[in-house]
Amino acid sequence: MQQHFHDAEHGGWFYSIDPQGAPLDQRKDLYTHAFILFACAHYWDKVREPLVESVLNAALEVVAQRFATDDGLYEACLDRDWSSLKTGPLQNPLMHLAEAFLATLSVREDIAVQQRLLALCAGMQKKFVVPQEGVLMEKPLGAVDNWFEPGHQFEWYFLLESSSLLRDSKLHRSLSRAFSYTEQLGVVEHNGAVRAMLDLESDPRRPRDSTQRIWAQAEYLRALTLRPDSEAAVLRQLQALQQRCLHAGGWYECRDEEGEVSRKDMPSTTPYHLATCYRGLVDYLS
Secondary structure (H helix, E strand, O other): OOOOOEOOOOOOEOOEEOOOOOEEEOOEEHHHHHHHHHHHHHHHHHHOOHHHHHHHHHHHHHHHHHHEOOOOOEOOEEOOOOOEOOOOOOHHHHHHHHHHHHHHHHHOOOHHHHHHHHHHHHHHHHHHEOOOOOOEOOOOOOOOOOOEOHHHHHHHHHHHHOOOOOOOOHHHHHHHHOHHHHHHHHEOOOOOOEEEEEOOOOOOOOOOEEEEEHHHHHHHHHHHOOOOOOHHHHHHHHHHHHHHHEEOOEEOOEEOOOOOEEEOOOOOOHHHHHHHHHHHHHHHHO
8 A cells, every 4th residue: 555555745645556556546535545544543453563553643644634624524535736626525435534533543542533523523414414304415515416325324324323422413313313214215115225326306206326236235234233123124134135235256236226237347345345234243143
């Protein structure tokens, strides 16, 4: 990571490299830096090497100094030299940053990170949550062409519900209140599949995208492990994951609205969702 992804000239880390190890996408995005934090926190917890913690600290400093805005949120993407691309904040990288902050707090006490996490969640509640339904949108409220994704709604719920620091926050209360609403609109009743995208601005009962993705299926199952009286639902969704998404050679990434496999490749982001889902199931069963 340090050899090929770190930008020695401008600081921070690149999103991607080519097969020869040269930077491919040279922009600096929050998603990348959030996962660097996440990885370093877990790795440092295992090896306790000073070099690993120094990279963790450097990544925290970059996020705070380069990406942070005045409202507790963070820019989604900047140019290589940290100049603005006017992307503004976006839900998905902010969620993974919250996850990375939680990972950091799980391995050490860090008042600054705790304060940033609380400010981030307060900013999400203010800028991304639709007050009436309590759902969390993908773009800030008022943005053109906005939508919400049930899979992300369930993923946020798990992070908030599993944290003693964030449980009972305003954001947690919003997503708890919206859980059943998200299930009703975002989960196919007869097979438990999770729809990809819903649109509150038109008719939320008509999905904007009915693709059934494995990561959303995994996040729904993981979220259910933290819901009260969820034994039957957990078993039902575990069976749905096994029967609809997994096979001897790996997994089916996507199915269409009719249930036909619509994507044959197996992208490398999916094992992360499966691993965290299985970890949630282990904690649930134990």
